[in-house]
Amino acid sequence: MSQLHIDPSHLTAARLTPPVSKSDAQRALVLAHLTGHWPLSSLQSEPEADLPADVRVLKRGVEALRLPPGPLRDVDCADGGAPFRILVTQAAVTPGARVRFTGTPRLGERPHGALFTSLREALGPKGLALTEGKPWPVELHAPEGTQNPVFRVPGDQSSQYASSLLLGSAALFLREKRPWSVEIQGTLTSAGYLELTLTWLRRFGFTVEESASRFTVTAYQPPQNAPALPGDWSSLGYLLLIAWRTGGSVERADPANAHPDQAILRLVQPAGLTPVTGPDLTMRLEGKARAGLVASGKECPDLLPTLAALGCVLPAPSTLTDVGILRVKESDRLEGIRTLVAAYGGRTTLEGETLTLTPPSAPPAHFSMNSHGDHRLAMVSATLSVLSGARLTLTGPECVEKSFPGFWRQMERTGVRLSE
Ligand SMILES: O=C(O)C1=C[C@@H](OP(=O)(O)O)[C@@H](O)[C@H](O)C1
Numbered sequence: 481m482s483q484l485h486i487d488p489s490h491l492t493a494a495r496l497t498p499p500v501s502k503s504d505a506q507r508a509l510v511l512a513h514l515t516g517h518w519p520l521s522s523l524q525s526e527p528e529a530d531l532p533a534d535v536r537v538l539k540r541g542v543e544a545l546r547l548p549p550g551p552l553r554d555v556d557c558a559d560g561g562a563p564f565r566i567l568v569t570q571a572a573v574t575p576g577a578r579v580r581f582t583g584t585p586r587l588g589e590r591p592h593g594a595l596f597t598s599l600r601e602a603l604g605p606k607g608l609a610l611t612e613g614k615p616w617p618v619e620l621h622a623p624e625g626t627q628n629p630v631f632r633v634p635g636d637q638s639s640q641y642a643s644s645l646l647l648g649s650a651a652l653f654l655r656e657k658r659p660w661s662v663e664i665q666g667t668l669t670s671a672g673y674l675e676l677t678l679t680w681l682r683r684f685g686f687t688v689e690e691s692a693s694r695f696t697v698t699a700y701q702p703p704q705n706a707p708a709l710p711g712d713w714s715s716l717g718y719l720l721l722i723a724w725r726t727g728g729s730v731e732r733a734d735p736a737n738a739h740p741d742q743a744i745l746r747l748v749q750p751a752g753l754t755p756v757t758g759p760d761l762t763m764r765l766e767g768k769a770r771a772g773l774v775a776s777g778k779e780c781p782d783l784l785p786t787l788a789a790l791g792c793v794l795p796a797p798s799t800l801t802d803v804g805i806l807r808v809k810e811s812d813r814l815e816g817i818r819t820l821v822a823a824y825g826g827r828t829t830l831e832g833e834t835l836t837l838t839p840p841s842a843p844p845a846h847f848s849m850n851s852h853g854d855h856r857l858a859m860v861s862a863t864l865s866v867l868s869g870a871r872l873t874l875t876g877p878e879c880v881e882k883s884f885p886g887f888w889r890q891m892e893r894t895g896v897r898l899s900e
């Protein structure tokens with residue numbers, strides 16, 4: 481793995497741009513495929529070099545499913561949790577599809593068993609075959625028919641199971657012209673991401689009825705146009721903090737896009753930071769840090785590393801609750817946050833699922849961090865370097881490709897000097 485030296489001692493105010501939101505684009509791509517809006521025009525207008533790797537994975541997977549059934553198709557999901565989980569269901573509901581999935585060792589060890597069980601229960605009796613290697617390949621042969629139109633899945637491991645099955649229900653509704661349901665058992669984690677899936681289904685013309693923990697696709701009315709794709713609120717999290725420190729602003733900050741990580745606008749306010757909107761979806765944060773912050777991994781899991789970086793430069797301790805889900809992301813992110821805070825000279829204590837973060841009294845001149853291949857750990861380490869003025873040696877900077885390929889270019893725009 482390569483190393484990058486990050487020097488934040490020549491910062492300048494700049495207008496920073498996030499990439500397209502991978503979570504939104506993944507949903508839109510599947511729905512464009514199902515409803516005849518392929519290729520998705522709003523994705524085609526995104527600069528090719530800025531497309532998140534996970535969006536490419538999802539797109540290639542859908543392209544494989546659009547080919548006539550017959551030969552076994554290979555789909556490499558690389559490090560993409562949502563792409564893999566979404567594509568497995570789409571493959572399972574494509575009559576006669578034969579797909580061999582592969583991915584990184586880390587993706588292979590992340591949980592997906594409950595999603596497979598749900599698919600086998602609903603589609604297995606009609607011939608779904610789903611076999612697992614150790615952990616790869618995962619090989620799937622889809623049945624030609626279905627029977628009882630309901631998927632049942634637990635909610636506490638990942639919202640991606642329910643999102644994936646709901647997108648599968650939309651496919652089955654169109655094919656079979658009968659309602660299909662997803663029944664979520666127990667409490668749903670990361671519920672905002674299922675909301676995002678519902679929003680996209682509705683934008684593409686589906687009616688989804690909700691009762692208690694059951695979501696049923698009951699109707700479809702083609703929309704006039706495929707909806708446009710928004711900027712990514714997860715990436716805006718880093719950029720807003722960087723712009724706060726440098727006196728800059730961010731673009732593509734659309735408050736109408738209810739991505740869970742938009743929660744940053746509310747969560748930084750108790751710490752003393754106020755969002756100010758400008759023209760054309762620009763935004764900046766104003767104010768002086770005056771207190772710690774509190775955030776929950778149940779609401780916005782991907783934002784917690786970003787908020788931990790901010791927590792390191794606040795004048796009081798911060799509290800991150802429900803942090804358990806962070807253990808099963810692209811790396812063990814709970815461990816990653818604790819390592820970052822310690823490398824920066826701060827302290828963390830974990831009690832149950834609550835992490836308390838105490839910043840150091842003064843920033844170090846320099847700190848080192850290993851991303852362990854996790855894009856968010858790479859980008860929050862760099863964000864902390866900018867926020868604090870401390871130089872950073874980062875091992876494994878390439879992984880930003882997953883969600884934000886242009887991240888290092890944005891850093892250079894704001895005066896950060898990068899050297900290998
Ligand atoms: O559905 C999605 O697009 C996502 C859901 C979340 O995962 P979990 O539901 O597993 O927490 C989130 O962490 C991930 O980055 C993207």
Ligand SMILES: C=C(OP(=O)(O)O)C(=O)O
Binds near residue numbers: 559810
């Ligand atoms: C957890 C993430 O993505 P995924 O689960 O899709 O790999 C993420 O991007 O932080």
